[in-house]
Amino acid sequence: xxxRTGPSPQKSTNVRVFQVPRPVRMxxxxxxxxxxxxxxxxxxxxxxxxxxRAAPARAVPVPGGSAFTVDTGGHRVVGQAWGTGPAVxxxxxxxxxxxxxxxxxxxxxxxxxxVVAFDAPSHGRSAPGAYGPRxxxxxEFAAALTAVVDACGPAHAVIAHxxxxxxxAVALCDGLRADRVALxxxxxxxxxxxxxxxxxxxxxxxxxxxxxxxxxRRVGAPMHHFDxxxxxxxxxxxxxxxxxxxxxxxxxxxxxxxxxxxWPSARLxxxxxxxxxxxxxDPGVVAEVVGFVAGGRLR
Numbered sequence: 592x593x594x595r596t597g598p599s600p601q602k603s604t605n606v607r608v609f610q611v612p613r614p615v616r617m618x619x620x621x622x623x624x625x626x627x628x629x630x631x632x633x634x635x636x637x638x639x640x641x642x643x644r645a646a647p648a649r650a651v652p653v654p655g656g657s658a659f660t661v662d663t664g665g666h667r668v669v670g671q672a673w674g675t676g677p678a679v680x681x682x683x684x685x686x687x688x689x690x691x692x693x694x695x696x697x698x699x700x701x702x703x704x705x706v707v708a709f710d711a712p713s714h715g716r717s718a719p720g721a722y723g724p725r726x727x728x729x730x731e732f733a734a735a736l737t738a739v740v741d742a743c744g745p746a747h748a749v750i751a752h753x754x755x756x757x758x759x760a761v762a763l764c765d766g767l768r769a770d771r772v773a774l775x776x777x778x779x780x781x782x783x784x785x786x787x788x789x790x791x792x793x794x795x796x797x798x799x800x801x802x803x804x805x806x807x808r809r810v811g812a813p814m815h816h817f818d819x820x821x822x823x824x825x826x827x828x829x830x831x832x833x834x835x836x837x838x839x840x841x842x843x844x845x846x847x848x849x850x851x852x853x854w855p856s857a858r859l860x861x862x863x864x865x866x867x868x869x870x871x872x873d874p875g876v877v878a879e880v881v882g883f884v885a886g887g888r889l890r
Contacts, residue, residue: 611637611791619792627794631801634792638785638806641713641725642686653696661709663738664731667718670709670739674700677747679884680769681708682736684753684776685727688715691868694877695750702885707743711735711755728810729781729817732758737767747771748884752871753842754778756850760819764826773832773880776839776867779846780818781806819846820853831857832883834876841867 622630656671670689679699681692689708699706712720712735713727720727732755740746746769751759756777763769778784785806789799807813815821822828831854835847844861851859865873 616791616793619794623793623795623798627798628801630792630794630798631805634788634794634798634802635805635809637792638788638802639722639726639728639809641727643725653693656696659743661735661738661742663712663735664721666712666720668709668712668735668739669716669718670707670743672705672707672743674703674705676703676705677770678705678707678740678744679748679750680736680740680743680746681706682732682749682751682755682759683711683714684751684755684778686714687752687755690715691871692750692752694872695881698877698881699884702881704747704885705744707739709735709739711758722809729754729758729761730810730812733762733765733767736762737765740767748773750775750880750884752776753867757781757817757819760822760828761817763828764822769829771830771832771884772828773834773884774847774850775834775876775880776836776842776870777819777833777847777850778842779820779849780814782814782818785814820849823850823854823857828854828856832860832880833857834860834862834870834880836862836865836867836870838864839867839870 619630622633653673656673658671661668661670673696681689681695683689683691688710692708696706710717711727712718712731713725720731736758748771749759749769750773752775756774759772785803789802794802803814833847833851835844837844847859851857860879862870862876870876
């Protein structure tokens with residue numbers, strides 16, 4: 592079920608997921624014609640490389656938690672847990688870290704939940720993933736979430752941001768169980784982002800086809816496996832709250848609209864003026880998500 596406030600938003604095309612400097616675009620203009628295979632190889636590296644952070648990774652700034660580590664695929668994932676009761680898991684997005692969701696910890700603990708947050712492979716304090724530092728994938732995010740739940744106990748709920756939302760959907764489709772899911776500024780899939788990157792780099796169709804083939808080999812699955820709206824139509828998903836901002840410049844609001852429309856169990860909550868990350872710190876959003884996770888009924 593979908594609810595909206597205010598006028599229906601239009602799907603944004605001004606999305607800043609990839610930053611491509613002009614010299615790189617000029618190099619691709621030459622390489623795309625000379626060697627589509629090499630252009631695709633370089634584009635793959637850009638696609639799967641996390642952005643550099645302006646500051647070093649920090650511990651989640653909430654006192655009283657207990658640190659833990661979990662092994663997933665031979666790689667160390669670092670996390671922290673607070674409180675007791677039904678477990679709520681927090682999963683950040685691409686290039687993020689657990690501390691970005693710290694605002695959800697105190698109110699959930701006060702409502703009688705154990706809150707578990709962790710950094711995905713190659714993010715924050717966790718070790719690099721299978722492809723080394725500053726590189727990860729949706730399947731690695733999903734595998735890390737599943738491993739942490741296996742180690743820390745059944746999931747009452749998962750609160751996931753951005754690409755973490757896509758990873759949560761993949762994990763649920765692959766057998767992870769949760770009573771409730773809150774997807775904050777979720778990404779609806781990977782195909783549109785691959786096309787967007789190809790457009791920014793000026794890739795022709797031969798290079799783009801090679802790029803998709805390389806990406807699918809890396810993640811071990813076809814791109815349609817990460818189509819989040821389709822996953823919700825194919826598998827019975829838990830009660831879901833989708834929160835998205837109309838002014839999100841990284842994940843277009845159309846992604847949240849598509850997921851909420853496709854998942855029978857979903858409700859949509861739209862905001863304005865918060866963008867992609869301020870959404871996580873907004874008191875109104877925090878209260879909405881905590882109320883939903885703690886047992887509020889879908890309206």
